[in-house]
Amino acid sequence: MKRLWRLLRDRRGAVALMAGLSIIPLLTMAGAAIDLTRLYILHSRLVTAVDAAALAGARVINELDRDTQIQRWFWANFTRDRPGVSTGFIGADVTAFTISVDETSRAVRVRVRAALPTTVLRLFGQDALYASVDHTARRQDRGMEIALVLDVTGSMAGTAMTTLRNSATELVNIIYGPNETITNLWVSVVPYTSTVNIGRGRSNWLAAGSLNASAYGSTVWRGCVFARSQNRQDETDAPPTTTPFQPFLWPSTVNRYSPNLGDNEWTNSSITEPNPESPPSDTTQNNLGNNAKGPNLGCGRAILPLTAARSTVLNEIANLRATHRGGTMANLGLQMGWATISPRWRGLWGSATLPQNYDTPYMDKVLVLMTDGNNEWHDWDGGAPGACRSTGSSPPCRTIYVSDGDADMTAYGRRRENRLGLPNNTAAAALAEINARMSRLCTSIKANGVILYTITFNVTNSTTRDLYRNCATQPEYYFNSPDTAALQAAFREIAGQLANLRLVH
Incomplete structure (x- = not known):
């Protein structure tokens, strides 16, 4: 009995059991x-x-x-x-x-x-x-003023122009979504060639007495203007109330090189200018090509200023056509794109409240600049080096083509006129000067807080690509598009970036 009692009082096994059980929790x-x-x-x-x-x-x-x-x-x-x-x-x-x-x-x-x-x-x-x-x-759609500055020079004819229209259309559709209008969203479209069209209805922007209607023969001034190159006003957003324009005119060259009509840029009886209000089909325009004539030769469609309605913007994009002759002056397209969103131009485009101030809360100003080539004067040789075509259907050319610097008419006149004031007026010097002016213009635009996107399409020239890369607000806002698929992707990417998003919890 005592042995049993001692066994019951022994706690050594209980401690071990309790320790084992405590391991489980x-x-x-x-x-x-x-x-x-x-x-x-x-x-x-x-x-x-x-x-x-x-x-x-x-x-x-x-x-x-x-x-x-x-x-x-x-x-x-x-x-x-x-x-x-x-x-x-x-x-x-x-x-x-x-x-x-x-x-x-x-x-x-x-x-x-x-x-x-x-x-x-x-x-x-x-x-x-x-x-x-x-x-x-x-x-979330922040308020935006967006300028689409698009190259419509002759090299854009054909598939390139179709792709540009489709790409710009997709950008607009992505930004607008299913809406016809969005509060505080406006888009301008600025086509450019070697000049820019401010619109026939804006003759009050021209210098007094500068428009000579008779100089346009049987047609009218379409709205293109010369560059305001004096004192580098082509690098500013100066409104016409400060620095008025001069109307663009491609004068006839009859008898300039020889007394036959083969040297004639245009005649009153054979002007082939398309109706700017009713653009021709792509086929008609492209077939005309460098054979076009007239005092407005090289003048594209007019600028569409800031517009709220998506359908109006899309209609303007759908009506873009490649415009031959002259060359490419992207700096002037860039300048006028800035003009459509610069508050210095408020009230001039038709709206008393647009463009808005740079520091307007919850508003962004965006400019998208696209080109398919270098800045240059086009020097057309008549289609066949060394000779003109027959007199009856001849495009403008000389009896014997000579590369002497007297290239096509542009917003800076002919290169031989040297409106840029170059000490050595060569094609290379002229290109370098236009690029320098464009570079300084990019800097001024960005200094005012405008977001700059740039696109080069099928451009292999490294100098041009560097120019556009440096022009963009940041390197990621520059897109080099070697083919049509890449051009569409560039516009799509820009549209996605412009769609400002906010996470809602």
């Missing part, structure tokens, strides 16, 4: 700490991936492959093991992925649920932990 806590830490890491990555997916969806809310792009952005951030599986970051399995779009509020909602296999906790019957993220990105 400690292991459970340690396992929970490990797995919960992994769950926290998973949730953080899931938040990043869903945010990126929702923002990408809002950016492309109007595109047909929107949902595909949403999933692509999600998996790019959630790093799945391989395409086609649902297992991603740290072995988590995506068990639910839902996309919903509210067209009214222009919001994209992405909801994702992921299961994380446990390590220690599975020993205690908990096989998985779950993380869920539900985020919405709403496409």
